[in-house]
Amino acid sequence: MTLTHLQTMALFAFIVSVVFAFLSRRRLSSRIRYTLWAFLAFLLVAVALGWVMYPFSH
C-alpha cells in the first residue's frame, strides 16, 4: 500500500483530529465541529510550514 505524502498527512490529521475531539468533547455536535476545526488547522499549518521551509530546499 502506497500513499503520497499529502494523503498520509491528511490521514494523520483526520485520525488525530477525531481522537482529540473524542477525548476533549462530549456532545456529538461539539465533536464534529472540533474535528473539522482541528483537521483544517492541521492542514493549514502543514502547508504553511512547507512554504516556510521551501527556500531552504534549494
Place this chain on the structure above:
Amino acid sequence: MTENDSEEKPQIIEPTRSLTANDSFAPGETGEPGEPIPGAAAGDPSPQVDPGSPGIQDEGQGAVRGIFIVIAAWFLPGLGHLMQRRLGRAMAAFIAVGAMAVVGLWMRGTIFPPHGDDAFGVLGFIADAGAGVFYLLAHSIEKNGADISRAAGDYGTRLLATSGVINLLFVLDALEISLGRKN
C-alpha cells in the same frame, strides 16, 4: 382571577422558646471551637482509621480495578472504555488506533524491537508498544518486513508510532474515568 388572588402569604414559623444556658447538647453537636471531636483521643494528632474499614477496602478495590483497566485498555484499544460503558470512546479508540497501525504496517514502516540501540530506538519501542495487540501482531501483518528505502516506509514508521501514542492517551483517559476524575 388576577395574579394577586392566587398569591399566598409566606408562612412564618415562630420559635416556641429561646435557648438557655441550661440546655444540653451531645458532644460535637454545637461545633464550638475547642470542643472535643467524638472518637478522637486526647493528644492524638490524627483520628484512628481501621484498616479493615469499608473506605479503605473501596480504595484498594478501586486501585486494583484501575490497574486492570489500564492493562485492558493498553492490550486492546477501547476495551478500557468499553468496560466502563463508554461505547463511543471505545469505538473511536479501536478504529483510530487500529486504522493508523494497520496503514503504517501496510506501508512497511519500521517496528522498533524492545532492545533499542540508542535513545531513539527506546523511544520508538515505547511509542510502538503503546498500540497493544497491534504491536504484538505487527510482524504477522507486515510479513515482508520494514522498507524505509522508500518515503512510504518512513511515513509508515510515523503512523505506527502515532497509533501507539494515541492509544496511550486513551489509556490515560480510561484511568481517569475509573478514578472518577473525569466523566
